[in-house]
Amino acid sequence: MPLSAHTPAEEMSGPYPRRWWALLVLCLSLLIVVMANTSLVVAAPDLTKDLGLSSSDLQWVIDGYTVPYAALMLVLGAIGDKYSRRGALVLGLLVFAGGSVMGGLVHETNLVVIARAIMGVGAAVVMPATLSLLVAIFPRAERAKAITAWSATSGLAIAAGPVAAGWLLEEHAWGSTFLMNVPIAVLGVIGALLLVPPSKAEGMGRIDYIGGLLSIVFIGSLVYATIEGPHFGWGAGPITAAVVAAVGLPAFVAWESKHPNPMLDVRKFKERPFSGSMLAVLFFFFGTFGSIYYSTQFLQFVLGYNALETGIRLLPLAGAVFVGAAVTGRLAPKLGVKLVVGAGMVIGTAGVFLLTQIESGSTYTHFLTPLLMLGFAIGLSLSPATDTIMGSFPESELGVGGGANDTALELGGALGIAVLGSLLATSYKDKLTDMIGGRLPAEAMDVAKDSVGGGLAVAEHVAETPNGGPQQAQTLIEAVHESFAHAIAHTSLIGAIVMGAGTLIVIAVLPGRKAKGNHRQEDAAEAETVGAA
Secondary structure (H helix, E strand, O other): OOOOOOOOHHHOOOOOOOHHHHHHHHHHHHHHHHHHHHHHHHHHHHHHHHHOOOHHHHHHHHHOOHHHHHHHHHHHHHHHHHHOHHHHHHHHHHHHHHHHHHHHHOOOHHHHHHHHHHHHHHHHHHHHHHHHHHHHHOOHHHHHHHHHHHHHHHHHHHHHHHHHHHHHHOOOOOOHHHHOHHHHHHHHHHHHHHHOOOOOOOOOOOOOHHHHHHHHHHHHHHHHHHHHHHHHOOOHHHHHHHHHHHHHHHHHHHHHHHOOOOOOOHHHHHOHHHHHHHHHHHHHHHHHHHHHHHHHHHHHHHOOOOHHHHHHHOHHHHHHHHHHHHHHHHHHHHHOHHHHHHHHHHHHHHHHHHHHHOOOOOOHHHHHHHHHHHHHHHHHHHHHHHHHHHHOOOHHHHHHHHHHHHHHHHHHHHHHHHHHHHHHHHHHHHHHHHHHOOOOOHHHHHHHHHOHHHHHHHHHHHHHOOOOOHHHHHHHHHHHHHHHHHHHHHHHHHHHHHHHHHHHHHHHHOOOHHHHHHHHHHHHHHHHHHHHO
């Protein structure tokens, strides 16, 4: 057997012998892309203190990654299809590593945001490439199992990022949370060259760059407006972006409907399995990403856990993802996508709803059950929805399929963090104003209302001032804790309502089990070949 993989997947007479090793490389590549977001959550306090970040600065350090990541996946997935899926994976990992090096070495806010944006570009190449290569390498009879492993890796990364970052922050500065990506990316590049076979679309034709540009404008403007407007006010920038997004969507649909070789065939949204699965991914990650985002803040700022302790307490979520993935691997073929995805969304909605019971005296155990439910729901729902989405695309458009799936995932997560995060901030600010309004100087009150971290920083300052003291500081701390707990409960109610409505829509759109028959003959035809491999 040759040391490196050089025979294109499309030219192989049977299944690729080292496909499971190749899957390990693809999952490793996916792992660092997702970890790049989750690890930064626990590093945020150190970043804020060291760089003197405002809440706006911190938001863009986090979301500087999200905008290019969400906006470029569809286009870069198509380019990978056209020229080289493995080449796209390698190039994306190198760009991602370069951005990580820059982020770990600079000490100026704008440069950190730029580094995060570079990482987002690399991630936008990597993520659709992992899915398209997976589908190209694995025969249909094994594809669901491979996608289940891919989906479980996403759940693992949600917990692995905070744990790894927290461990590094025990002894090192926040820059280490960027630099930890580099050796993993290098390992991914080596693994891709040795174990992942080349692959590209055959007879794909010219890329629809105008449609690609319209998709970038629409998605990028939508994500920017969603992040900037709710958090920092609807000024000229967010309003302009929202108008551009509103105009860009119909322009994209009109262009793609008439183009002979569209970037994304929008007629696919008339197919209920595809549109239902896309909506499931979008709604599901709206609720889960938002709730995990503010639950992590409660663990750090209210319960006082450091970065490593917070990461360790997210590990049950990762374990629940693997349990859910194991269950869906057995149930989805028997019960069908509609029932399994619908059940997962119901469980996830219930998990978010449980967070409405959070109060200032809540402990970690009050978060444990919701985290377990969300993790189990991710494992149960994501892989059958992703398998359905990828099964809707021909072999020549696997990168586009991966880009569509990943765009729905990232867009849902970005909307969840932005919209629910904005509701959280508003609810916290209003409650804190009701509790202590007029008892602090105006400037200190503005800082305290800005965030829970700001409120605790003001309390620390009050404890050291002659006009304050420990008792006044403790009163402020209790008010901050109660306000933030109230904000979580209120925001979780809204999140659960949105997820519940999304669940009903998804169940109504997804067809019954008859849709599962699409690939049965193909599965049967491949089963003998796979068994002989």
